Amino acid sequence: MKSEHVPTGIPGLDDILGGGYPRGRVILITGSPGSGKTLMAMQFLVDGVERFDERGVFVSLEESKYHLLSEMENFGWDLEKYEKKNQLAIVDASPLRQISKVKEENLPEEEDQREVKLRGPEFSISALSTVIRSYARVTRATRIVIDPITSLSFQFPDDQTRRTAIIDLLDSLMSMGTTNIITSELGPLVGSAPGERQIPSEEYLCHGVIVLHSTYVSGRGIQTSLEIEKMRETKHDRQLHPYAITEKGFIVYAERVLG
Secondary structure (H helix, E strand, C coil), X not given: CCCCEECCCCCCHHHHHCCCEECCCEEEEEECCCXXXXXXXXXXXXXXXXXXXXXXXXXXXXXXXXXXXXXXXXXXXXXXXXXXXXXXXXXXXXXXXXXCCCCCCCCCHHHHCCCCCCCHHHCCHHHHHHHHHHHHHHXXXXXXXXXXXXXXXXXXXXXXXXXXXXHHHHHHHHHCCCEEEEEEECCCECCCCCCCECCCHHHHHCCEEEEEEEEEECCCEEEEEEEEEEECCCCCCCCCEEEEEECCEEEECCCCXXX
């Protein structure tokens, strides 16, 4: 059976993705700091609201809501307007800060009374999933973003525990029936081969993986390119394609990067 696709909201990306992200799946976007992961994920939500009346939830595990709103204004996106219309929820769930109460104007009363800790040893995937599910229910969201899950690596002491936690999180997202994007930092470089890096467990576990590369080219400076490392249920281009961050957001170009 052919999978349904959800448009990414990124000019040029749907063309090399076979139509978009597979609906109802979990897609990982990974790259170095400043490569555009957060922008790419938010653009998916904004496009859903503006073009398809698909509501979204953005869960930030690091950046404060204030800074996120400020940064996205640079691309002409008034996220507070979408929030007021209940089309978008932005959740500050950083494990570096404490959410002492899940209390927002539109949250169900039973969730309002619950204290959920998201810092240090009290942090749990079930608590995070409860927060996400609450906001998704209130907004009737069909799209969810978690940015970035790299923070989880500081919460769990060993690889097996972290892998189990990631599986639990992905299972929770899949059970909601939403199309989901999670972001992470690229794994550290290993070995002597150029670009050889450690592959974190989430790259194996997610249904799709998009890698944002930044490479120094002599005489031309930093060159950015996008690679669809894998994407289940859809035929996709595996070549590197250049991308740029413009005043209107993230854009992918059709030409291929030559080795």
